[in-house]
Amino acid sequence: MAGRPAEPEVIWARPERSGRGPKPAFSRADIAAAACRIADEGGLDAVTMRHVAAELGCGTMSLYNYVPRKEDLYELMVDRVSGEYDLPEKPSGDWRADLATLAHRARAIMHVHPWMARLMSAVYGFSPNTMRYIEYSLSCLDAIDAPYGEKMELVAMVNGVVTTYVANELQTAERTKSLPWSAEQEHAVRMAYLGREIASGRYPRLAAAFAEDSGPIDMEAVFDRALARVLDGFDSRRPGTSPRPETS
Amino acid sequence: MAGRPAEPEVIWARPERSGRGPKPAFSRADIAAAACRIADEGGLDAVTMRHVAAELGCGTMSLYNYVPRKEDLYELMVDRVSGEYDLPEKPSGDWRADLATLAHRARAIMHVHPWMARLMSAVYGFSPNTMRYIEYSLSCLDAIDAPYGEKMELVAMVNGVVTTYVANELQTAERTKSLPWSAEQEHAVRMAYLGREIASGRYPRLAAAFAEDSGPIDMEAVFDRALARVLDGFDSRRPGTSPRPETS
DNA sequence: CTTAGTTACGTACAACGTACGTAGTGCGCT
DNA sequence: AGCGCACTACGTACGTTGTACGTAACTAAG
Structure with missing residues (x-):
């Protein structure tokens, strides 16, 4: 049975891969990328679990192995885009x-x-x-x-x-x-x-x-x-x- | 047939009452009040067409006679709360x-x-x-x-x-x-x-x-x-x- | 090898917004 | 007065959503 608890959880605290079982088909980055692609094209409302799963080429419920709740998918998206800053090594001083x-x-x-x-x-x-x-x-x-x-x-x-x-x-x-x-x-x-x-x-x-x-x-x-x-x-x-x- | 067009419309531009037919059972203010009551108690996500209709004591679809789209219900709510300011007659000058x-x-x-x-x-x-x-x-x-x-x-x-x-x-x-x-x-x-x-x-x-x-x-x-x-x-x-x- | 945890995914359910059809009502017209 | 139409009311139904749950396959740990 999938580990989808009814308790609060932060997706970043959950390990992306934990030894046992078959190796996951996607990474968190893959999923975030797919979700962002969909949002860019069809707007935020187009981001549904079904669409994202389809974009990844997997069954809808398989997505829940990676993302326990839809909100976590949103967090993945925010984090991905927040990674698009090319922050300088050091601030200029001003x-x-x-x-x-x-x-x-x-x-x-x-x-x-x-x-x-x-x-x-x-x-x-x-x-x-x-x-x-x-x-x-x-x-x-x-x-x-x-x-x-x-x-x-x-x-x-x-x-x-x-x-x-x-x-x-x-x-x-x-x-x-x-x-x-x-x-x-x-x-x-x-x-x-x-x-x-x-x-x-x-x-x-x-x-x-x-x-x-x-x-x-x-x-x-x-x-x-x-x-x-x-x-x-x-x-x-x-x-x-x-x-x-x-x-x- | 109800006047629910597939065109953009501002709810405030639609007359609340227009002569003909049986008199509406509720006013826009009633509906806004009901929606706000529900939101105060159960959070914004509890505001659904069904709940609001039930709170008013009418069938779900009857609500659509007053509020063509759910977004308009939101506008009603915002407007109602925006009416809770007791604005002074004149500003103080400062x-x-x-x-x-x-x-x-x-x-x-x-x-x-x-x-x-x-x-x-x-x-x-x-x-x-x-x-x-x-x-x-x-x-x-x-x-x-x-x-x-x-x-x-x-x-x-x-x-x-x-x-x-x-x-x-x-x-x-x-x-x-x-x-x-x-x-x-x-x-x-x-x-x-x-x-x-x-x-x-x-x-x-x-x-x-x-x-x-x-x-x-x-x-x-x-x-x-x-x-x-x-x-x-x-x-x-x-x-x-x-x-x-x-x-x- | 066994076994337990993981992945994959189809089915199913409750809840949502709302399209549509139908029945009833009463104002404005002739 | 009475006809007709705009309006109200509302049940039914459809498509879509998030996701609980069960099952089957797989693989690393013991």
């Missing part, structure tokens, strides 16, 4: 620039895997690659004399900004992948309602906000400003660093 | 304090409805009460001379901080409501793995972070600091306002 670069890299990765942002706000666990990522983030702050608690808070905030903003950018596109209509249609309908509501005069400031300019929004610029503000907020509490670099 | 108060109120509301944070990062639509909320947020910034685009970005950032942090605080508790084990068990198992991993020496800074102090974390204080940093970041770009009030 913590602000290093963290900003890292945040931009994270944003880029999440654009390649649009389902990642949604997953990251649903799965909270530590995994090998996420720990590696956090360790590197902390190493960027080595030069700063502050308790690690404070550094962790900053790292968490930067990560929060990245996932929040990228999720906002991408969720419509991701969601409509498993819907019978397009993201553009959805957006059009919602904007039509918003326009009607705004025209009612009940929300004058909202109306003014939407009347203003309204050229296409540069999402990366918005992200940049948000990120800069967070770093500014940290900066302003520790005098002696360069006060306010231009946003460019 | 935008920083007003926004902070609002953020704290939002955090408190999401603690009462632990599923709210997760829903808000999944549902992106404007609804009557969310628009009221945004309008009020903007009105807090009336005294500031800045383009509305900039104000909107600040409001979005504050909201982002709230949902991100509250979601982080609450997601484990929420998630384990539909799991056969407790949040404490889950946490214990994950911490055990983390401890073992940290002891390996591969993540020295992470290890230092967890070794440090480690009294119970005051989540509200963490939230406060994050919020303050965001407001600081906005502050630092517009000289002339009070530079840096104490975090309490």
Whole structure:
């Protein structure tokens, strides 16, 4: 009988291979790769145990030998993508620039895997690659004399900004992948309602906000400003660093 | 035949009552209330069309007369909870304090409805009460001379901080409501793995972070600091306002 | 060699969202 | 008044999901 306990368990604590029995046909990496491939093509909702098993070329239930619960499959996916950072051996020494670069890299990765942002706000666990990522983030702050608690808070905030903003950018596109209509249609309908509501005069400031300019929004610029503000907020509490670099 | 189109639609644009036929047994508010009651008790995963219908005392499919898709039920829930703010008639004039108060109120509301944070990062639509909320947020910034685009970005950032942090605080508790084990068990198992991993020496800074102090974390204080940093970041770009009030 | 743990996988079940058909109801029209 | 149609109500049913369970084959440890 398969070892599928009704107790909480961390997949990373379970050995990938334990001597006895026939050798497994796949590795965890194979499975993570298959799941990510499916998500990239068909959206996160296309990631089902059946699909992943089919992609691997095995029976559905065989998958449960490797992945006790579907949530663990998600963790595998997050960890795999978290391994796509090509982290430098050592940070440059300019913590602000290093963290900003890292945040931009994270944003880029999440654009390649649009389902990642949604997953990251649903799965909270530590995994090998996420720990590696956090360790590197902390190493960027080595030069700063502050308790690690404070550094962790900053790292968490930067990560929060990245996932929040990228999720906002991408969720419509991701969601409509498993819907019978397009993201553009959805957006059009919602904007039509918003326009009607705004025209009612009940929300004058909202109306003014939407009347203003309204050229296409540069999402990366918005992200940049948000990120800069967070770093500014940290900066302003520790005098002696360069006060306010231009946003460019 | 029921009017359930395969086209995108905003539930708020559909009239709640349209003359003809027998009068509906429930209002949208009834349905939202029932769904929220279920979510409060059994977690978000307990909110199914069947459960909500049963709570209302009607057949499952009757619900589809009011709510064309399940997503719309979610929007109803978000809107209802967004109506729980008791927004003052007019902001006090101190935008920083007003926004902070609002953020704290939002955090408190999401603690009462632990599923709210997760829903808000999944549902992106404007609804009557969310628009009221945004309008009020903007009105807090009336005294500031800045383009509305900039104000909107600040409001979005504050909201982002709230949902991100509250979601982080609450997601484990929420998630384990539909799991056969407790949040404490889950946490214990994950911490055990983390401890073992940290002891390996591969993540020295992470290890230092967890070794440090480690009294119970005051989540509200963490939230406060994050919020303050965001407001600081906005502050630092517009000289002339009070530079840096104490975090309490 | 034995044996116990592992892999593989088909079957099966409960729960989900929801398409569809049918029956009943009452407003608005002529 | 009375016809008709839009609306409500709801049972049935389908496809899809996660996954519990049983069985058969396999292989390393004793």
